[in-house]
Amino acid sequence: MSQSWQNIGVSIVIPTYKRPDDVVRALKSVETQAAxxxxxxIVVVDNDPKHSAKEAVEAFIRQGSADVTFVHEPNPGVSNAxxxxxNHAKGRFIAFLDDDMEACPGWLSGLLKSAKDYQAGLVFGPVKAxxxxEENTYFAYMSGAFDRIPYEDNGYIDKGVATGGCLADRQSATFPTPVFDPALNQTGGEDDVFFRYLMRRGVKAYWTNEAKCLEHVPxxxxxxxxxxxxxxxxxxxxTQEAADKGVNGLPGVLYWMAVGSAQSLFSLPGLVFYSLTGSPKRVRSLVKLSQGIGKIFWMSAFNPKLYGN
Known part of the structure; x- marks a missing residue:
């Protein structure tokens, strides 16, 4: 029986937006792994209307050995990209890598092994900022705000983490159409909606420490x-996840808003104190306060615009 893209194929997806040097770094980190x-x-989607990454990616294609496809999506937005x-990826397994990320050795193998060994349709691994x-004192505290290491041990998890660095198995369930909601192009959160969609249909999510990535914070x-x-x-x-359940989610909405209120109340004094004393520890208090207030003001009208223009 001949193997095909539908049963063993792997597509590494790298969207990019006005970061030609960064996307080349990402490409170099997966070139050997893909082989x-x-x-x-590898599918690179340039989401800049002026396709600023085209020249750099095409130069990489000429000099490299990986199977790379360059696609231009002129309408900015993380979901669009x-x-x-x-739409261009042929593989059964989709490995997502952001353009500001760098896959550590063994990243792809770690994702695929976990997907196959544990019948997981979604696999996530640690991302270190x-x-x-390095010498900036604030950055030493700030890096934790960008790390994505919510679990210590390998095993099944009950919610998704983030698209960058993860793997999704197209055979695990029928993906929604479109896969990522264009309404969330600028605010983000499209990956959470996608993960919840799959997991509500019985798709297993797995965490592995054997698939590490770096995120280079600009x-x-x-x-x-x-x-x-x-x-x-x-x-x-x-809070938004609870609200998505409609009336049945009302207790969850109230619970998370109460959690956010408590989180905000307890973190505010620390933020004030560390700010007055000029301590870099205020970063940690700021993180807790912002998350707490986000739980309270969860409505779409308050969604911050994190992507695109």
């Missing part, structure tokens, strides 16, 4: 204002 697997391709990538400079994001927006959006997640 280790039969029927493995990923949906366009999936790399700040612009200087323009290594600021307290962005940390606030990012964590405010994270805080909105659980």
């Amino acid at each position: 280790e697997h039969d029927l493995c391709e 990923r949906n366009t990538a999936l 790399v700040m612009p400079v 200087e323009k994001r290594a600021k307290l204002s962005y940390v606030w927006k990012r964590n405010f959006a994270f805080g909105q997640g659980p």
Whole structure:
């Protein structure tokens, strides 16, 4: 029986937006890993209307050995970019990598092994932040706000983590159409909606420490204002998930709003104290406060715009 893209194929999907140098770094990190697997391709989607990554990616294609497809999606938006990538991807297994990420050795193998060994339709691994400079005291505290390491041990998990660095098995369930909601192009959260959709249909999610990635935080994001927006959006997640259940989710909405109120109340004094004393520890208090307030103001009218223009 001949193998095909539908039963063993792997597509590594890398959306990019105005980061030509970063996307080349991401490509280099998976080039060798892709070659280790039969029927493995890389799909790069340039989401900049001016296709700023085209020249850099085409130069990589000419010099490299990986099977790379370059696609231009001129309509900015994180959902648009990923949906366009999936329309071109041939593989059964979709491995997502963001353009500011770098896959560590063994990342792809770790994802695939977990998917196959544990019949998991979704697999997630740790993402460690790399700040612009190491000697900045604030960055030492800020890096934790960008890390995505919610679990210590390998095993099944009851909710998704993030699209960047994860793997999805197209055979696990029928994906929604479109896969990622375009209404969330600028605010984010499209991955949470996608994960919940699959898991409500019985898809298993698995966490493995054997599939590590790095996230290179650009200087323009290594600021307290962005940390606030990012964590405010994270805080909105659980309340919004409860609200999506309609009337049945009302107890959950009230619960998470109460949690957010308590979280905000307890973190505010620390933020004030550390701010007055000039301590970098205020970053941690800011994270807790922003997540708490996000749980309270979870409605779409308050969604921060994190992507695109």
